[in-house]
Amino acid sequence: MFSKSNLLATLVATIVMFFLGYLIWGLATVDFFTEHTIVNAMKEVPDLGIIALANLIASFILSTLYSKWARGHHSLGQGFEFGAWIGALVGLGSGLIAYATMSLMDMTGHIVEAVLDIVFYGIIGAIIALIYQKTAAKS
Template sequence: MFTKTNLISTIVTAIWGLMGGYLLWGILADSFLNSHLGTAAGVGREMPEWGLLALGCLIQAFVFSSIFRHWGPNSYTTSDGLKFGILIGVLVGLGNELINHATTNIFDMTGALVNGLIYILFFAVMGFLTGLIYNKVK
């Protein structure tokens, strides 16, 4: 579980989780998603709790990297990581986002679908990085 490769992958993907998440949701999609809020507008924090956000990204990266390690063969490629990331993105992004849309008023349908697609992109990059590290660090 605590292999050198898994720990390096965890650190790199946690950095992507924090910085990539900020790039995708905090900068690129912020105004678009804010224009597609449902009636539950204002539930987001003005400023995140950075310590908890970083801890959450670290936990997410560790679990993602650990599952990837057990998911595939003994030799990994960036393509394997990309496929894994897309699958996780569809699970979390589209699956969970549609469930949230059906049960909450956070986003309208357009916002929910776009947010789901952003999740797929986010986890695809995370998977690519994980596959790259598992391929290069042995």
């Protein structure tokens, strides 16, 4: 669980999650989500320290799960597939429950969020797989 591959994948994935998340949700899609927001529950100034901590925790969990899921066979495609499944769980599973129980966004906002989650976590999964592939013990 605390292997060199896992810790390095966690570190790199944390950094990518933080900056890619900012690029996607903090810059590229702000106007779109503003248009599809029903109730704005966003803080005026987000707590970047807590966001970084959350990314670290999520990256460690994703990396640990990936290592068990991959069973020693690492590729970008397999990592993207792993991450995309996580993104579907988050985006579609939790997203549709949020739509059914809260008035945060309209359905279009939730569907776009789900697609973004699938791609975002797919990229994170591919990065984790790449780190595992490059740090795997040579046989």
